[in-house]
Amino acid sequence: MFESLSQRLSDTVNRLRGRGRLTEENIRETLREVRIALLEADVALPVVKALVERVKVRAVGQEVMKSLSPGQALVKVVSDELTAVMGAANSELNLATQPPAVVLMAGLQGAGKTTTVGKLARFLKERKKKRVMVVSCDVYRPAAIEQLRTLASQVDVAFFPSEAGQNPVDIAKAAIAAARREVIDVLLVDTAGRLHVDEAMMEEIKALHGAINPIETLFVVDSMTGQDAANVAKAFSDALPLTGVVLTKTDGDARGGAALSVRYITGRPIKFLGAGEKTDALEPFHPDRVAQRILGMGDVLSLVEEVERKVDHEKAQKLAEKVMKGKRFDLNDMRDQLQQMSNMGGLAGLMDKLPGVSSLPDNVKSKVNDGELNKMVAIIGSMTKKERRHPDLLNGSRKARVARGSGTQPADVNRLLKQFMQMEKMMSKLSKGGSKGLMRQMRGAMKGMGGMGGMMPPR
Structure with a gap:
């Protein structure tokens, strides 16, 4: 989400970062680029006009023109105004009432309401510790009731049966x-x-x-309908007296126009973003974090929260203890790490939240895909237990067998083993030098990549 908008805005504001001084003329040029970027992202015209005008008023005033670092001051102004348009902060569900708190879901056909009900049920059960x-009440779509029954079973919440032909009320x-009888929250x-x-x-x-x-x-509204989502x-x-909006299918929306338009046009906060079909693919909407992502600053807070929630802490603890005791890191450990990465939304999901990724060339970003991660897991899965514990056993004939078993080429097996050796080397440094040893190793690796200066925005 926001891929095209982020790329365009990042390029625009990056040109200003190093300027010692800003003039009204180059601010005007920048705002013209911002306007075009927003319109291309399918942001509603009234929202574009209001946003650009608010940035302009602040940009030509004391706040930016007299700043010691005017380029970065303008970036902050754009970030602040993007946040203000989408709502100042995350708006949580209001469940403060005599149980049960009733939440009604409304929306167009095909927007993903039933799937969202399943996701929200899981969110409330796991993260808010509620009985759900x-x-x-969809008595028109034959499969709707069965679909919800299946989802309720998957996320382990109570399901109240209904039948086609009954009155929704x-x-x-x-x-x-x-x-009430079952003491449901x-x-x-x-x-x-x-x-x-x-x-x-x-x-x-x-x-x-x-x-x-x-x-x-x-x-519940499909984000891929762009500014029309805000109008609907x-x-x-x-x-209806709506209290909030859930944007669905955001993983298929590279523009993000709906997210920037809905709050301004309806006056109702976006409460959640749905991305993907899995029942855990629902996240609270944080306007400030989304604004940072749009400007290429990443969303490290959400990334940390995701890691904290989805990492298997028991496995992580066991690996840490194993490494610190000097025991050998093997391919079983590598597979665990790859699978945990997949659980966190894969490489693409993690990349989306890292600072500076939007400014990377498209040919670099296109190489980061979850197909490669799944291929690596398949290769390790085709090895015997003994080979996973002792990778040195993998000679030419064994590699050919592993490649056939995983539907890959021997070159893919060699590439995986090379990556394994790099990981093993880093783990070995950690066991010898503790965290300081690992930090030295990481600094050395970053120097070898040119310091990664081009990836990280200046502070």
């Missing part, structure tokens, strides 16, 4: 009664997809909202 129940009221109510121009369907969801009085009414959200917010 889900119910489907009756279903929701019965589910609330059941949630949060009830998520899935609804049928509807078009905002379909008066009968809009009346139905208004009646449902009035009958159950949810504490949260979330609008506005139409729904005029009909």
